Amino acid sequence: MKTSRMKMRVLILFVGCLLIAGTALGQTAPAAATDTAITHAKIFTLAGAPIEDGTVVIHDGKIAAVGEGVSIPSGAKVIDAKGLQVYPGLFDPVTQMGLSEIGAVRATVDTTETGSFNPDLVAATAVLPSSAHIPVTRAAGITEVLAVPASGGFDSSGATNLIGGQASAIHLAGWTAGEMLIRKNAAMVMDWPEIETQSFDFSTFSTKEKPYSDAKKEYDKSVDQLTNWIEESRHYAQVAATSGTAYDRDLKLEAMIPVVRGEMPVLVFADKARDIRNAVEFCQKQNLKMILAGGGEAWKVKDLLRSKSVPVILRPTLEYPREDDDAYDRLMTQPAELVAAGVKIAFGSFDNSFSRRLGQQAANAVAHGLAYDDALKAVTLYPAQILGLDGELGTLETGKIANLIVTNGDPLELTTEVRYLFIKGQLTSTDNKQKDLYEKYLNRPVATK
């Protein structure tokens, strides 16, 4: 009793901290319907050559005009950005943003359900708008992310779902998850089964091995399960389309309808070449719109990916090389190699607290051969294209959502600062928990001896 009460108190304290952090920091101010003009900036629209001395006009959350000699509407708030640069905000297409606060504390982690078939789960449901991660990530110039359930990483508590739920595209600002939404049902998450003879057991902190034949059997069983679910879903979709209301509803199968109709892409997590090949074959056969996530060995199957038009959201270039005999820069040269082969790529953090390293990931690919223009687009336009959101995001063009950053330099470089950040046209604070702590302790009086 005593312990549980104590735990509760800790929890209340903890939640309290979160709420305070959330409300005090950097939420969008209530929108006054004034226009904003950013003037005299070098503008990287990513839809053409950079504009040397340009203006961006923001009206009603959208980009109303962009270019040289654009007239500024009367009454507009003007930001003189002389010497600064404007870019679309960065887009991190695989994160656990809002779904996880502290990796090791299960009570704060909502990334991965139990069970293996969870298509009806939606990430947006569990996105915590006041998560301290959101403003911290925003300060790195990231304006929107895909919150992905069951996407592995440190926060997954080791659970694996074959179908993990629906990823939601969100703005990194908003008082409620509803206000943050870009697209609630952006992609269905599938964790492609691996033929895995080795597994790490966290409870004993040791590696367990099983014979190949057993691993293969388990793999085949998982693929059979996936096949059955897809086929059941297809039948269900037919019945639902033709039978009015005269059928038993099944929430899981219902959630699969847009997937089997090819309307919702499937974000398939796979890294090994063999697994990627199997996943591509499966999705082709089942007529699913596949996006590959991870792609540790995508370079080995680049021709397949190109010929089947499967885009890849690459896991971090800064990860440790996968095999002992891989070149030390294998993950850093892969992006250039894939682009040269005609594969569409984007960079993802596959993380929460490391989301802010997105630009760094892209820059390291540039250092190893990727064209700068492609690197910049691989953290802005390309993720938007891959997720079918490029009509609204990804470039600075008239009519698009005004998610943009004003920086003092290259947004992929480590030392660059984000001076202004706009989400849905609102000037949004880049203050955050970490900056607050910095300022607090910067001002600590000299300690008495």
Add this chain to the structure above:
Amino acid sequence: MNRRRLSFGVAVVALLGLLTGARGVAREKETKASAAANPAPALLIRHATILTVTHGTLENGDILIKDGKIVAVGSELKAPADAQVIDASGQFVMPGIIDCHSHIAVDGDVNEGSVSVSSMVNIADVLNSEDPAIYRDLAGGVTAANILHGSSNSIGGQTVVIKLRWGQPAAKLPFEGALPGIKFALGENPKRSNFRVSGMPDRYPATRMGVEETIRGAFTAARDYKKSWDDYNKRVAAGEKNLIPPRRDLKLEPLVEVLEGKRYVHAHCYREDEILMLLRVAKEFGFRVQTLQHVLEGYKVADEIAAAGTGASIFSDWWAYKVEAYEAIPYNAALMTRRGVIVSVNSDDAAEAMHLNQEAAKSMRYGGLTHDEALKLVTLNPAIQLGIEKRVGSIEVGKDADLVIYNRDPLSAYAVVQKTLIDGRVYFDREKDLAGRAALEQEKKELLEKARKSAEKKADEKKAEEKKPEEKKPEEKAKPPQERSDEGGAR
């Protein structure tokens, strides 16, 4: 019998660390011996932007290296006729990166997690010179690393500083003259907050209070143990005969070395309270904590850390992976530096070690450290923290030629290591690495082919055997399953 017989080598090294004269002679002998076996040619690096770290930046500068040492830094240096020349036009040279917290090059597990005080085990005993992470560290510009035991014990195992001499045997890795260390750990890991080892009982300590008492208890015992040996040695020196020496205690010996200033304490920690706790306990027993490792909340008690003369070795921007990491801030390096703490940025992780230059650069953005201050985080400062700053950490005449050449300013995400040198020898050369890849690929292909053929042959033999089972003796019937499992292993 001297109680330090077992750790004789370590003691000698420690002794040499204190007696510079003796160390100088010993090293000279050693250098001569190895130079005779495999002489390193004189080397001239020319026309580089030289980031000396201690004497500013030299544009279009040269570095002359002889016998593994920097013998001149300047412009238009004259090279001896036999010197190799590296033209580094347009490139940047900085001191080799020193990683103050690494777990690479360790054979097997890095944690002896069964007990709360595991000071008897030593990472130096399990160095693996064939870990590819050594080469990958070199490719990231790292030339020396503090190889630490894990963090599952309040007092963990003994640690060793190595130079990343890839291709040399394990015995050649340790940094000559560097004081050995011991890992301590505070907070969630030693109290095992985030995991349970199944089949193992819960272990004391389970609280931060218990962690303090575990450390205090161990040092109380170590102090008594030291006294018993001091008394014994005094009586022996006074000429007393037939004395029985105290029983040796391998767990307490390294702690006595800590008390005597012959072994550094590198303490894994996170929260402000536990940081102050350890500084208090150290004061109580009269030793100095050499470095606080991770020390994510160090910025909150920076004055106290500085006053204790303790260094802080941190991550650049890791946070939120556990409760004690929830108030970590990327401004930690800047805040502590401004309050007089010697700060380094470490990897703790083989992947992170490949871009420590980039991690150091982040301190310019978060808290506004200068270019030189940021560079120090991965060069001179970790050298000071490991007590090897007279040998490495900056580009100065007389120091070891442990250097990295980048294609551009290393404090950029676009910088790529071109060459890494240790003791004046090139241990990583990007050009050679790239040129050698096709040959490696070919070798791999041939090996795979060989393995495939051997497996086929085995399968054929097995088939042939199965065709004549009637000739088998009855007791051999048990064999087939074994053979199957062998085959599984080969696959």
